[in-house]
Amino acid sequence: MTSTTPTRDALGLPIFKEHHQVSPAEIAIGVIIGRTSEFFDFFVYAIASVLVFPALFFPFVDALTGTLWSFAIFSLAFIARPFGSLVFMAIDRAYGRGTKLTIALFMLGGSTAAIAFLPSYTDAGMTSIWLLALLRLGQGFALGGTWDGLASLLALNAPEDKRGWYAMIPQLGAPFGLIVASLLFAYMVASLSAADFLDWGWRYPFFVAFAINVVALFARLRIVVTSEFEHLFRTRDLQPVSVSSTIRTEWRTIVIGAFAPLASFALFHMVTVFPLSWVYLFTRETPTSFLLIEAVAAAFGVVAVVASGRLADAFGRRRLLGACAVGIAVFSGFAPQLLDAGTVGEIVFMVVGFVLLGLAFGQSSGVVASGFATEHRYTGSAFTSDLSWLLGAGFAPLAALLLSVNFGLIASGAYLLSGALATLIALWLNTELAGRK
Numbered sequence: 001m002t003s004t005t006p007t008r009d010a011l012g013l014p015i016f017k018e019h020h021q022v023s024p025a026e027i028a029i030g031v032i033i034g035r036t037s038e039f040f041d042f043f044v045y046a047i048a049s050v051l052v053f054p055a056l057f058f059p060f061v062d063a064l065t066g067t068l069w070s071f072a073i074f075s076l077a078f079i080a081r082p083f084g085s086l087v088f089m090a091i092d093r094a095y096g097r098g099t100k101l102t103i104a105l106f107m108l109g110g111s112t113a114a115i116a117f118l119p120s121y122t123d124a125g126m127t128s129i130w131l132l133a134l135l136r137l138g139q140g141f142a143l144g145g146t147w148d149g150l151a152s153l154l155a156l157n158a159p160e161d162k163r164g165w166y167a168m169i170p171q172l173g174a175p176f177g178l179i180v181a182s183l184l185f186a187y188m189v190a191s192l193s194a195a196d197f198l199d200w201g202w203r204y205p206f207f208v209a210f211a212i213n214v215v216a217l218f219a220r221l222r223i224v225v226t227s228e229f230e231h232l233f234r235t236r237d238l239q240p241v242s243v244s245s246t247i248r249t250e251w252r253t254i255v256i257g258a259f260a261p262l263a264s265f266a267l268f269h270m271v272t273v274f275p276l277s278w279v280y281l282f283t284r285e286t287p288t289s290f291l292l293i294e295a296v297a298a299a300f301g302v303v304a305v306v307a308s309g310r311l312a313d314a315f316g317r318r319r320l321l322g323a324c325a326v327g328i329a330v331f332s333g334f335a336p337q338l339l340d341a342g343t344v345g346e347i348v349f350m351v352v353g354f355v356l357l358g359l360a361f362g363q364s365s366g367v368v369a370s371g372f373a374t375e376h377r378y379t380g381s382a383f384t385s386d387l388s389w390l391l392g393a394g395f396a397p398l399a400a401l402l403l404s405v406n407f408g409l410i411a412s413g414a415y416l417l418s419g420a421l422a423t424l425i426a427l428w429l430n431t432e433l434a435g436r437k
Contacts, residue, residue: 035173077140084144104145164312265392304358
């Protein structure tokens, strides 16, 4: 069984003729829809980790401790993701990409939607916490199977002088997903009483996540099962191969690729998940107000991601990433204190943070993808992305909150600084990227 005619028939998709060509615009739409759905799932869980889960699943401890436990469970998805890649790559090789994506996205959406049905600690005791952890592992495991190669296909179709522009397109899904998730939660919090929100209101965004995943699945399969994509698959440009063989032959590229984007990945949670927790726990700012600030700042992030494409093509991706890493290192020295400077300080922190994030994150995908041998590009890029998220972002909210509580907000910048230094070292070591424009 492959992801060709059988998959099309089973899913009710049109069977494209061999001469059908997929335009870069079609690929871009599929990429953006797919990434937005994944990040929406991610941010729905992240926001609930601050506003809902501490009270619902950890009422036996204080709010700070409950949030720390919630962030510990939050990190489980990043641990499970590489294992998901291992299993789903095997499914990809055996049954095709369409089958893999269908299973992975239904598992991702199912795990997310199932969280909406969880009982509270008051109703089920420790069972509710174990179920939350299990479903979070399910989200991460499924996310390891959502790698569809569309970003690589987009890069393969990119003109030589527009590689930075095409590289930023998949990254737009992150700020789009955050904007939708933040506005949805802001609406629910503002419209409902605290009791109703904690009882049933918080569950609604998790149902929406499942619906978005279904739409994204068909949007992506419409591209994946086309003859052009299958041709690239057959010619080994996007061939899934054994993860073990990829690690064995490409381990240097994987290590450099995992560390090169750490500055942007560490900053990712420093301007999305962590500030919400700090403001909610230690300031008088309402969740609705900060979620709106976050949505507006994410809009600045969209503009910055787009700008990163132009800047990378004009000055080179390595120079842009290096400059962003330096900027993030400087930002880490003073920015966290802005969270204690009232609404104006919060706005400055979020907007500046998202501009830096957009410029760096916009070029973080495929930082060293071109360094992989052709037959390992598809598998190597997926596994490298998993490791980058694990090392750079998986424990960021937990580490930042722990450091801030024990040593002051300035200490949370140390985590961000470490990511910036890792990026600079990786870029220096990556001689292949250094030799490129």
